[in-house]
Amino acid sequence: MRFRKITVTLATAAAALVSTLTLAPAAGASPVGTTSIGGSAVIQPIKVSDPQSVATVWDNCLHGQSCVFQNSNGGGLLWVVPSAGSFKLANYDMNNRISSVWNRSGGTLSLYDGSDYSGLLAQYGAYGPPINVPTGINDRASSVTLY
Numbered sequence: 001m002r003f004r005k006i007t008v009t010l011a012t013a014a015a016a017l018v019s020t021l022t023l024a025p026a027a028g029a030s031p032v033g034t035t036s037i038g039g040s041a042v043i044q045p046i047k048v049s050d051p052q053s054v055a056t057v058w059d060n061c062l063h064g065q066s067c068v069f070q071n072s073n074g075g076g077l078l079w080v081v082p083s084a085g086s087f088k089l090a091n092y093d094m095n096n097r098i099s100s101v102w103n104r105s106g107g108t109l110s111l112y113d114g115s116d117y118s119g120l121l122a123q124y125g126a127y128g129p130p131i132n133v134p135t136g137i138n139d140r141a142s143s144v145t146l147y
Contacts, residue, residue: 066105072132098141102130111141
């Protein structure tokens, strides 16, 4: 009987955590906007205006997403890679602006120096931890792939 109570308590706590992560965006975080390129909407980064929000920006990267951040420790602008594929960061106002990443998706996130997916800088495996990019590649990525 004692084991059953622990299981129920852990299940309740897990449900509360999932609810909090998926329903509560960081305070002060708001979308910059969307633009249209070739008839399709472009998802713009989230801009954090409240200094208190910087510590919680990591929370905006949900399980299953691959996220890149303008500043170290998940701060500044946030861009969520919209799907598997190849993306030129200039189209998303993130060219040469990536300082931290969190790949919570099932694919491998690759950062490239060239906008044509040349000059591999780094790769981040599926479901990895949040991480600051190494100093030598900070603010150098011009394109990304997620496969």
